[in-house]
Amino acid sequence: MALRNIVLEGDPILYKKCRKVEKFDESLSTLIDDMLETMKNSNGVGLAAPQIGILKRVVVINVGDGNIELVNPTIIAFSGEQREGEGCLSCPGQYGVTLRPKFVKVKAQDRFGNEVVYQGQMLKARAFCHEIDHLDGILFKSRIVK
Ligand code: NI
Numbered sequence: 001m002a003l004r005n006i007v008l009e010g011d012p013i014l015y016k017k018c019r020k021v022e023k024f025d026e027s028l029s030t031l032i033d034d035m036l037e038t039m040k041n042s043n044g045v046g047l048a049a050p051q052i053g054i055l056k057r058v059v060v061i062n063v064g065d066g067n068i069e070l071v072n073p074t075i076i077a078f079s080g081e082q083r084e085g086e087g088c089l090s091c092p093g094q095y096g097v098t099l100r101p102k103f104v105k106v107k108a109q110d111r112f113g114n115e116v117v118y119q120g121q122m123l124k125a126r127a128f129c130h131e132i133d134h135l136d137g138i139l140f141k142s143r144i145v146k
Pocket of ligand 1: 087088089
């Protein structure tokens with residue numbers, strides 16, 4: 001495992017759409033392990049592959065109840081609304097209140113290609129939305145509401 005450098009706001013890679021993962025091989029496992037280590041080292045609750053310069057649809061999340069790995073994630077259900085403060089490891093020191101669903105259900109694959117389903121409320125729901133946005137080149141700052 002290795003720490004990767006986090007790409008900062010302004011780098012063109014953060015505004016691109018990521019490619020679907022087709023190969024569930026050793027290099028995908030290494031990528032996910034490195035992302036988990038990098039997220040933990042930065043005290044983040046989530047990290048998306050483009051944030052370490054990789055344009056693949058891979059996300060890791062840990063809101064304090066264990067690591068979640070999402071490959072090719074899609075939001076399959078959501079409900080409610082929340083307006084809470086949000087930040088991003090790619091935008092150090094910047095925070096803003098975003099409008100997100102209160103509950104989110106996500107379908108994805110694990111590192112072996114098996115289908116997985118997760119759901120979460122409040123912080124976990126925000127993390128799902130925030131990180132999946134990264135895969136489509138969207139930063140939380142464009143979701144800030146007043
Ligand atoms: Ni972020």
